[in-house]
Amino acid sequence: MRLAFMGTPAFAVPSLAELVAAGHEVVAVYSQPPKPRGRGQKLTPSPVHTFAKALGLTVLTPPSMKAPEAMAAFAALDLDAACVVAYGQILKPEVLAAPRLGCLNLHGSLLPRWRGAAPIQRAIMAGDRQTGVQIMQMTAGLDEGPILLSEVVPIGPEETAGTLGERMAAIGAGLWPRALAALDRGGLEPQPQVGEPTYAAKISPAETRLDWSRPAAEVDARVRGLSPRPGAWFEAPGPDGPVRMKALASRLGLNDEGGAPGEALDEGLRIACGDGGAVRLLRVQREGRGAQDAEELLRGFPVPAGTRLG
Incomplete structure (x- = not known):
């Protein structure tokens, strides 16, 4: 034709x-x-x-x-x-x-x-x-x-x-x-x-920030649905102030510890959500840097249990 x-x-x-x-x-x-x-x-x-x-x-x-x-x-x-x-x-x-x-x-x-x-x-x-x-x-x-x-x-x-x-x-x-x-x-x-x-509808900038108070399944779906572009983002405390990061891959996890929404439940980026569940972040990207698997990021940027993410 x-x-x-x-x-x-x-x-x-x-x-x-x-x-x-x-x-x-x-x-x-x-x-x-x-x-x-x-x-x-x-x-x-x-x-x-x-x-x-x-x-x-x-x-x-x-x-x-x-x-x-x-x-x-x-x-x-x-x-x-x-x-x-x-x-x-x-x-x-x-x-x-x-x-x-x-x-x-x-x-x-x-x-x-x-x-x-x-x-x-x-x-x-x-x-x-x-x-x-x-x-x-x-x-x-x-x-x-x-x-x-x-x-x-x-x-x-x-x-x-x-x-x-x-x-x-x-x-x-x-x-x-x-x-x-x-x-x-x-x-x-x-x-x-x-x-x-x-x-x-087109993805709006307001939709890209993660809200840890939402149910874990919703947070997980947002991470995956916005990856790799534009990327769902959050803030983690750094030595010089909040550090913006994109979450690029995740899976559902458990919140046996009873952590509050946005709280890191272990040393491996398992984050509490609003329904008593949790999401484990598998791949992330710090602002101005390349994407990394969570294990690689945590070697140079630890996020201890109890850390509160924004």
């Missing part, structure tokens, strides 16, 4: 790789414009942009797909379909209708649960036991289109948004050749979404 691919983050890269490997003609790759990153604020292309350039594909980075010139250029591509994975821009009806088979989107949830920007993080933070990847026909509404192909993905008890996202990206990529082939021969009947929708 003659395709355009529209995607930006690393989550979308396996899908582009699968479409190219399947022999489709990807005539254009759309991605968000390069953004300033790092200490030098150097303009840096997105992961999809970088990967597409390495394959020798044409990359387009219009600031807005709503601009008349961008919509006209897209229509002029004379596409069979556009494959969209976390592109990051709203597509107007004129764009959605331009390809022969329309625009298709790979979404990281079992719709209508977790429509929106952060479905993987929200699923873990809510304590969901499973999620999924789905290819849907795009419509003007936010993630409201009918489903073409779907696969359920279990969520492990210590899964982070990072590890789950990597698995889902690979599974979702494998759906594309099947969906396109079946759609082209008329073998796919789009299925409407069924049930009450829930919405996966």
